[in-house]
Amino acid sequence: MKILVLMIALSCLFSLAFPSKDVLERSMCKRLKEKGMCKSRFTCIKNDLCEVTCGCDDILSLRSCKVLKGIKACSKNLAVGFDYCRWTCGFCCERLCECQVVDGLCECHVEDGLYEYHVVDVLCECHVVDGLCECHVVDGLCECHVEEGLCECHVVDGLCECHVVDGLCVCHTVDGLCECHTVDGQCWCHLVDGLCECHVVDGLCECHVVDGLCECHVEDGLCECHVVDGLCRCHVVDGLCVYINTSFIIKFI
Secondary structure (H helix, E strand, O other): OHHHHHHHHHHHHHHHHOOOOOOEOHHHHHHHHHOOOEOOOOOOOEOOEOOOOOOOOOOEOHHHHHHHHHOOOEOOOOOOHHHOOOOOOOOOOOOOEEEEEEOOEEEEEEOOOOOOOOEOOOEEEEEEEOOEEEEEEEOOOEEEEEEOOEEEEEEOOOOOEEEEEOOEEEEEOOOOOOOOOOEOOEEEEEEEOOEEEEEOOOOOOOEEOEOOEOEEEEEOOEEEEEOOOOEEEEEEEOOEEEEEEOOOHHHHO
């Protein structure tokens, strides 16, 4: 018994001293590399294993990173919020976050200017303040800001949804990990940690879990997207809510 306790204690100490990294599931790892989804410095696959898939030396695009979080592609060591699969998304190199204006848009970059934003225990965000591009580090807080009249909600360590109230952007905590963004005339939905991530344009587009099915309908002139498994895109065409199946992850990215 004493030997068992000692082994467990040593194991815990080893884990603290050498924290393991998130890894992708093998099938997803192989598929991403075959599709060329990694942004730079392609890492070879040995024995179909991907211990540091798309990490510091093999970086996913930002969009691919977000979608991977949404489908629970990481197989172990899942952290909370935007740290979820952060190793997989290439956020393992400690760098400084700064904001730059690129083509009139406000973007976050690390010090070498390669990546749009990164995570080192906190989320680096860009905000437009008085027409200037500023970078803010959000640690454990949920912030909303209005950029060019569009409501965007970013979550770090907490659970949020976005609503537009009297032209102002308001964040609310809900049961699940939910991120809302405005996208050009379309509503995007996909799962984040088993729950829904909403991308909002005009009106209020919401994601809900409905009996494991994905469906769309218009209610009070607003488009609602219902998602449980896979990915779903809803948008309004001639007053009707149209559903486009994008359950295959590579097609969505």
